[in-house]
Structure formats: structure tokens, C-alpha cells
Amino acid sequence: MRIRFTKMQGAGNDFVMLDETRAPLGLTTAQYRFLADRHFGVGADQILSVRPSPGEGIDFEYVIHNADGGEVEQCGNGARCFVRFVREQGLTTKDVVKVKTLSGVIEPRMQADGRVTVDMGAPVFEPARIPFDASGLTPEPHGSWQKWPLALDGWSSSAPLFIAALSMGNPHAVQLVDDVDTAPVLETGPLIENHPRFPKRVNAGFMQLVSRGQIRLRVYERGAGETLACGTGACAAVVAGIRWGLLDTRVDVLTRGGQLTIEWAGQLDAPVMMTGPATTVFASEIDIPDAP
Numbered sequence: 001m002r003i004r005f006t007k008m009q010g011a012g013n014d015f016v017m018l019d020e021t022r023a024p025l026g027l028t029t030a031q032y033r034f035l036a037d038r039h040f041g042v043g044a045d046q047i048l049s050v051r052p053s054p055g056e057g058i059d060f061e062y063v064i065h066n067a068d069g070g071e072v073e074q075c076g077n078g079a080r081c082f083v084r085f086v087r088e089q090g091l092t093t094k095d096v097v098k099v100k101t102l103s104g105v106i107e108p109r110m111q112a113d114g115r116v117t118v119d120m121g122a123p124v125f126e127p128a129r130i131p132f133d134a135s136g137l138t139p140e141p142h143g144s145w146q147k148w149p150l151a152l153d154g155w156s157s158s159a160p161l162f163i164a165a166l167s168m169g170n171p172h173a174v175q176l177v178d179d180v181d182t183a184p185v186l187e188t189g190p191l192i193e194n195h196p197r198f199p200k201r202v203n204a205g206f207m208q209l210v211s212r213g214q215i216r217l218r219v220y221e222r223g224a225g226e227t228l229a230c231g232t233g234a235c236a237a238v239v240a241g242i243r244w245g246l247l248d249t250r251v252d253v254l255t256r257g258g259q260l261t262i263e264w265a266g267q268l269d270a271p272v273m274m275t276g277p278a279t280t281v282f283a284s285e286i287d288i289p290d291a292p
């Protein structure tokens with residue numbers, strides 16, 4: 001089957017965008033994996049399939065697949081690319097587009113400077129809703145909140161790991177590190193991602209404080225490995241930093257692929273606002289192997 005796609009990136013987190021507004025492509029897990037493959041396919045961290053309106057005043061629906069082919073609930077950088085994609089494809093002329101995702105309805109908004117702002121909704125802290133199995137763990141107080149101890153089997157360091165566990169529609173474990181350049185992201189990232197206390201696996205964030213208004217961040221993403229930026233990961237890190245009393249309500253997040261700005265007022269039900277770039281790289285067609 002030959003399909004048309006658009007390659008996009010947001011702060012270096014890259015996407016294959018598929019227009020399924022006229023007809024579903026019906027791709028299998030193996031075909032998503034093929035598209036994401038950097039040697040045999042197009043290459044991407046995630047694949048976003050844009051589908052028609054599900055009604056109720058919502059403009060579109062989209063589904064997100066990680067590079068490993070698994071479907072996921074939410075994607076911050078993808079949400080910004082989505083709004084640029086539907087406008088460039090002539091699917092809408094709106095500046096604010098309502099889209100249904102697996103974790104709820106979000107509203108990306110085009111800004112006059114070309115960046116996109118997304119209301120990512122309120123963070124979720126209840127362990128069962130992340131989901132995070134906190135049974136038998138005693139959290140340590142930190143700022144107005146807490147951090148959870150996490151034992152990492154298979155990691156040699158004797159230093160205990162303390163994390164913030166929260167959901168931005170998808171699960172995140174955020175830890176503070178002295179220096180993101182020397183943090184063991186590639187070594188411990190897979191151990192955290194697959195930790196048995198996270199039954200749906202987790203995105204592992206490594207946050208370095210620069211000031212109360214700036215952090216550096218690396219994220220080892222569930223189902224994709226380390227990416228150049230993770231939008232929901234940036235939201236999760238800033239929320240954790242604010243609740244820990246370390247950050248102000250507006251924070252610039254420096255990732256290896258670019259800068260995002262995250263704002264959160266601090267009330268538990270307040271939405272997290274994310275602003276950042278979204279860029280089209282190229283559009284083309286590709287033959288994809290028949291299913292499995």
C-alpha cells in the first residue's frame with residue numbers, strides 16, 4: 001500500500017502525520033513501527049493519525065502511536081504539530097482547533113509568532129490514575145508535596161532515586177539531577193520506563209534546575225527511547241518543580257531540540273499551558289509492507 005505522509009517536528013520531537021479524515025488507513029502495529037523506523041521507514045518518535053470530527057462541536061480526533069507501535073493517550077509536541085498540519089492541509093482555517101485524544105479534548109491555538117499554545121489540562125496526582133503502584137512506599141515530604149522512593153533493580157548506583165509520579169494524560173516519573181549532560185538517562189531510562197510499579201510503563205524525566213524560571217530537561221520516553229524533547233514531559237517536570245517549591249509559575253524548558261514555555265498557576269485543578277514551535281519538514285509518499 002502506498003500512503004501519503006507529512007514529516008513534522010516540534011523542538012526536535014519528530015512525527016509522521018497521516019491524514020485519515022477522508023478514509024481510515026487501518027494500519028497495524030507492525031506498519032506503525034515500519035513508518036517510525038529510521039532505517040527502513042520514514043523515521044519518527046511518534047505517528048499521529050488525524051481523523052474526522054467525532055461530533056459534539058469537536059473539530060477532529062487524532063490517535064498517537066509511539067515508535068514501538070503502541071497507542072498512547074497524549075502527546076504535547078504532537079498537539080502543536082497537529083494544528084499546523086490541519087491548517088496547512090486545508091482541513092481547517094481556524095486558529096484554535098478542538099481535538100479529541102485518548103485522554104480527553106484539548107485545544108491547540110496558533111499564535112501570531114507562529115508558535116502554538118496548548119491547554120494540556122490539569123495534572124493528575126492520584127497514584128491509581130497515573131497509574132503508579134505506591135503500595136508499601138512512604139513518600140518523603142518535599143516543598144508542599146512529596147517524592148516517592150523508587151528502587152531500581154539492575155542499576156549499580158547506591159544513591160536512592162526519588163521521583164514525582166504524575167499524569168499529564170500519560171504517565172511521567174520526574175527526578176531532579178545535578179546536570180542533564182552527565183545524568184544516566186540511557187542507562188536508567190529503560191529501567192524506569194519498565195519499572196513494575198508503573199503497570200502501563202512510564203516516561204522518565206531528568207530535570208536540572210537552572211533558575212526558578214528555567215530548567216534543562218531530558219526525557220526517556222515510553223515506547224520511543226530518548227527524544228530531543230517531550231511536551232508532556234516538560235509539563236510534568238514543571239508541575240513537579242512548582243509543587244516542590246523550586247520553580248515559579250512560568251518556566252522555560254531547555255531541551256536538546258529546542259525551548260518550550262510551560263505555565264501552571266499551581267492550583268491542583270489549574271490547566272497546564274504549553275507553548276512551543278511546530279515545523280513541517282517535508283511531505284512525500286511511501287510504500288508500506290502489507291500487514292501483519
Ligand SMILES: N[C@@H](CCC[C@H](N)C(=O)O)C(=O)O
Nearest residue numbers: 075076077170222230231232
Ligand atoms: N513526545 C510526546 C509524548 C509521546 C507519548 C509518550 N512517549 C508516552 O508513551 O506517553 C510529547 O511531546 O508529549
